[in-house]
Structure formats: structure tokens, C-alpha cells
Amino acid sequence: MSTAGRGSMLAQPMRRPSAGRITAHVGLFLLGAIVGLAGTLVQAAWFPGGLLLALAGAAGLFLGGAYALGGRAGAVAPVAGWIVAVVLLTATRPEGDFLFGAGLGSYLFLLGGMALAVICATLAPGRQPHDGPVRLGK
Template identity: 55%
Template sequence: MSTGGLGGRSAYPRADGARIAVYAVLVLLGLLTGVAGALVQGGWFPLGLLLALAAAAGLFWGGATLCRTKAGAAAPAAGWAVAAIPMAMISRAEGDFLYGAGISSYVFLLGGLLVAVACTTIALPAPPVSLDKNR
């Protein structure tokens, strides 16, 4: 019997190796989103800030719904934090920091962390179970 979805397959990876690979890809995407968001948020204020936060929220929630676990949201959030937070401390040769001195950098950091916490703590429905396993 089919459990729905694509050809009877579930939408999330069941094998441990596949799940670890998905988490690794989500961490990498989180790193890239954090770096891109850090550069875009100050350059195109205020639309860049909204774009950076929307991209982070979409990635965190997408990871949670793909894996159907809280770790699916925590993996890209960890990658995002590893990229975005240390970039706030990097200074350039001119003595300036990579982030601007305005409020947008604080909104980006705190907003991204709040979105990560929200997406990680929202309760997700349990993964679908095959009808064969219920017997």
C-alpha cells in the first residue's frame, strides 16, 4: 500500500546515511545563507535586510519540513550562526567592521537568531508511518 507522496515514498530520508548527508547539506546552505545575508543586508537597506531574513527563515523552515525533525531546522541555523556571528567581529584594513554601524546589522543578527529559535521549537507532525508497519 502507498503512504502517499511521490510514488509511495516518503518526503524525508529514512536511512541514517542519507539523513546525515541531508543535515550536512543543510549546514552548508546555512553557511552560504549567513554569508550572503551578511553582505546583502547592509548593501540594499531595507529590502536587503528583509531578503536576508526571509532567506534564512525559508531555509530553516524548509529544513524542518524536509526532515520532519527539529534537527532539520537546527542544522541550517547552526551553519547560519557560524557564518553570520563571527562576521560581525571581522574588521577590514581601513579599521571598519564588515557590518555597518547602523541598526540593520543588529536586526539581522537578532532577527536571524529569533527566526532560528522559532523554526526549531515549532512542533512538527510526526513522520508518516507506512501502513505495513502498523500491523
């Protein structure tokens, strides 16, 4: 195959995502928020087992979303929901209520969840064109 033919095969215009794909991303975003809320409550209740359970649940959702949707965007959607929920729960209210204490477990949950988000988004399969059995870049 000539270079011109291969270049035109890879330079395809972007298509709009389908309604099902958008729904899946919104669902993963909401699941990420729910897992963040549940992890916030569990990590403090049964330390250190609750912390490990909360982080394992988050990692499973992040990586599972990536494999379910076949790309890194499947990992980014639940990560965004998780981060929004956790950041909103770290803010103190005027009444003085808060869910995160200033303990080691809270910091491990926040930093560990962010590290897992980066790891799972990196390990997620990238979207590849399905034109031929050859490797890209050759």
C-alpha cells in the first residue's frame, strides 16, 4: 500500500457520538459520583479495610468503564464523577458538618483515588482503527 493510501485511511473525520454512547458516559459519571460518596463513608468506618474496599471499588469502576466502552473516555467519565463528588464532600458547610476528617485515612483515600484514576486511564485500551491486522506506525 502506498503512503498516500495509508495516510488517507488514518485521517478520517470525527463522527458525533451516538445517543447510547452519550448515555453510557453520563451513567458512568453518575456511578463515579455514587462510588465516591460510598467510598467517603466506608473508608472512615472500617479503617484500613474500608479504605482498601473504597479504593478497590473505585479502581474497578474506572478500569471497567474503560473496557466497557473500549477507550480511555470510558475511564475518564467515572473519574470525573468521583472527583466531583469527593471534592464537594470535602468542603465544610456553614453548620460545621463535614465528612472528611483530618486523618491519614482521608488523605490516603483522596490521593490514592487520584493515583488510581491516572493509572486506570493510562492502562485503558486506546481506540484503534479496525482496518487491517498491521500495527500502526509501520
